[in-house]
Amino acid sequence: MPNIEHAISARKVTKAYGTKTVLRDVDLTVEEGEVVCIIGPSGSGKSTLLRALAFLAPHNGGDIHIFGREIGWNGGAERKVKQTEKELAEARAPLGMVFQHFHLWPHMKAIDNVALALKLVHGKSALEAETIAFDALKKVGLDEHAYKHPHQLSGGQKQRVAIARALAVSPKAILFDEPTSALDPELVGEVLNVMRALADDGMTMVIVTHEMGFAAQAANRVVFMDHGAIVEDGPPADIFGNPKSERLRQFLETSRDRAI
Amino acid sequence: MSLTSADLGLLAQGLGLTAWMTLWGTLLALALAVPLALCLRSNRFWINAPARVYVEVMRGAPLVLLLFLLYYGGPQIGLRLSAPAAGIVGLGFFGAGAFAEILRAGLNAVPTGDVEAASMLGINRIKCIVHIEIPQAARTVIPPIFGQTIILVKESAVLSVITIAELTKAASGLATITFSVQPFIVAALLYWALVEAIAQVGLAVERHYQIGGH
Ligand SMILES: Nc1ncnc2c1ncn2[C@@H]1O[C@H](COP(=O)(O)OP(=O)(O)OP(=O)(O)O)[C@@H](O)[C@H]1O
Ligand SMILES: [Mg+2]
Numbered sequence: 001m002p003n004i005e006h007a008i009s010a011r012k013v014t015k016a017y018g019t020k021t022v023l024r025d026v027d028l029t030v031e032e033g034e035v036v037c038i039i040g041p042s043g044s045g046k047s048t049l050l051r052a053l054a055f056l057a058p059h060n061g062g063d064i065h066i067f068g069r070e071i072g073w074n075g076g077a078e079r080k081v082k083q084t085e086k087e088l089a090e091a092r093a094p095l096g097m098v099f100q101h102f103h104l105w106p107h108m109k110a111i112d113n114v115a116l117a118l119k120l121v122h123g124k125s126a127l128e129a130e131t132i133a134f135d136a137l138k139k140v141g142l143d144e145h146a147y148k149h150p151h152q153l154s155g156g157q158k159q160r161v162a163i164a165r166a167l168a169v170s171p172k173a174i175l176f177d178e179p180t181s182a183l184d185p186e187l188v189g190e191v192l193n194v195m196r197a198l199a200d201d202g203m204t205m206v207i208v209t210h211e212m213g214f215a216a217q218a219a220n221r222v223v224f225m226d227h228g229a230i231v232e233d234g235p236p237a238d239i240f241g242n243p244k245s246e247r248l249r250q251f252l253e254t255s256r257d258r259a260i
Numbered sequence: 261m262s263l264t265s266a267d268l269g270l271l272a273q274g275l276g277l278t279a280w281m282t283l284w285g286t287l288l289a290l291a292l293a294v295p296l297a298l299c300l301r302s303n304r305f306w307i308n309a310p311a312r313v314y315v316e317v318m319r320g321a322p323l324v325l326l327l328f329l330l331y332y333g334g335p336q337i338g339l340r341l342s343a344p345a346a347g348i349v350g351l352g353f354f355g356a357g358a359f360a361e362i363l364r365a366g367l368n369a370v371p372t373g374d375v376e377a378a379s380m381l382g383i384n385r386i387k388c389i390v391h392i393e394i395p396q397a398a399r400t401v402i403p404p405i406f407g408q409t410i411i412l413v414k415e416s417a418v419l420s421v422i423t424i425a426e427l428t429k430a431a432s433g434l435a436t437i438t439f440s441v442q443p444f445i446v447a448a449l450l451y452w453a454l455v456e457a458i459a460q461v462g463l464a465v466e467r468h469y470q471i472g473g474h
Binding site: 054056085089092093095096097099101103104105106107116117120121162165166169 | 371373374376377378379380381382383384385387391392395396399
């Protein structure tokens with residue numbers, strides 16, 4: 001069943017590593033233009049869910065659609081009909097991904113990191129690719145650093161290059177897995193500012209984060225996960241101001257303590 | 261009795277032959293090692309198992325046996341190689357196993373996330389190997405590749421068994437004529453010089469590709 005109207009729709013998604021169940025019947029829908037933050041304690045399955053949405057962590061049950069097109073399996077995970085490399089690439093095409101540890105390719109300059117897929121996948125000439133890549137780097141405020149290698153950049157700059165790399169191929173939605181968790185505190189702001197600007201531009205974003213302030217302010221919706229399940233899902237005002245479950249209340253309390 | 265300049269000329273020729281044979285043997289070994297390493301990394305049994313068997317056999321067998329098989333056994337199956345050709349092929353086949361293991365380890369050291377990032381951008385497996393995995397692995401494998409090349413230089417001494425007048429053969433020939441160990445001492449110095457030269461090239465290449473940590 002296609003879900004043309006949703007950007008992302010996960011239905012009854014389960015995932016196990018061996019005998020350990022990590023996602024339990026997760027239902028998540030994200031609309032176009034929405035900014036959804038996923039919060040929850042360590043080990044609750046946030047990264048796994050995000051990676052399942054992109055089929056980097058193949059789900060074992062349920063189905064996931066990206067802008068109406070199923071990703072990973074054909075006809076749900078239970079039928080075990082895996083998509084071909086080409087089908088998967090097409091299903092993934094609307095998605096960008098930003099990782100906690102950046103994963104820039106260290107042997108290439110920032111601009112080449114951003115331009116590579118434009119050349120290899122989108123058939124752009126070297127000159128076209130470089131122009132688009134430069135614009136993307138400009139958008140994240142790094143045009144002056146375009147010709148540096150990743151090791152010459154700070155963590156915050158690296159993450160902004162990674163965002164530019166995701167943006168350059170014009171995704172319709174971007175998934176972020178703790179984009180600021182590997183950064184020194186003083187570098188967190190520059191990355192969050194770029195993400196805020198993207199959100200204001202109407203980009204569809206799913207963000208796993210421990211930055212409660214950012215989630216409260218930038219998200220349209222906040223999803224709280226615990227033990228592989230979505231426990232609460234609602235507007236930030238409700239999640240942070242009026243938690244219904246004891247588990248969320250406790251989680252917010254401990255993360256508030258940690259922030260102080 | 262000291263060595264004449266003609267004797268030294270013979271040793272120099274031997275050194276040249278040793279360097280020449282090892283150079284081509286190493287290049288052949290590297291050329292074979294790339295597909296071999298990719299096969300080792302395949303998760304399909306019928307691709308990785310034969311590669312694994314090859315690597316294990318080459319690890320276990322002495323080079324001298326391989327040379328006998330190629331040079332003396334080859335003609336029995338219609339494979340007639342000149343001594344230098346058999347020497348290069350022998351060194352190539354022998355080195356390929358070791359080089360393949362080095363390349364495999366280098367490719368495995370590329371962070372999974374780097375590959376996932378490529379895959380999220382639609383870059384397919386083969387393009388990812390060519391543009392991301394091999395260039396990154398190349399940096400980490402440079403020191404062990406040169407180390408293994410130095411091992412091949414020394415292993416090449418056994419090429420004398422198939423009549424090649426490389427350095428060791430030249431030295432032992434001279435020693436029988438001159439009744440002296442001097443040729444061996446000179447040969448040892450020449451091996452040392454060659455090995456040192458290769459090590460220096462290795463360091464230069466390593467420095468060239470050094471682009472900081474990550
Ligand atoms: N590749 C894997 N193999 C086995 N178990 C895994 C794997 N990846 C994750 N897990 C397990 O799955 C559970 C959920 O992990 P996940 O990384 O999704 O949690 P998380 O909510 O992102 O935590 P954190 O906040 O620490 O990043 C954990 O118990 C983890 O140990
Ligand atoms: Mg995580």
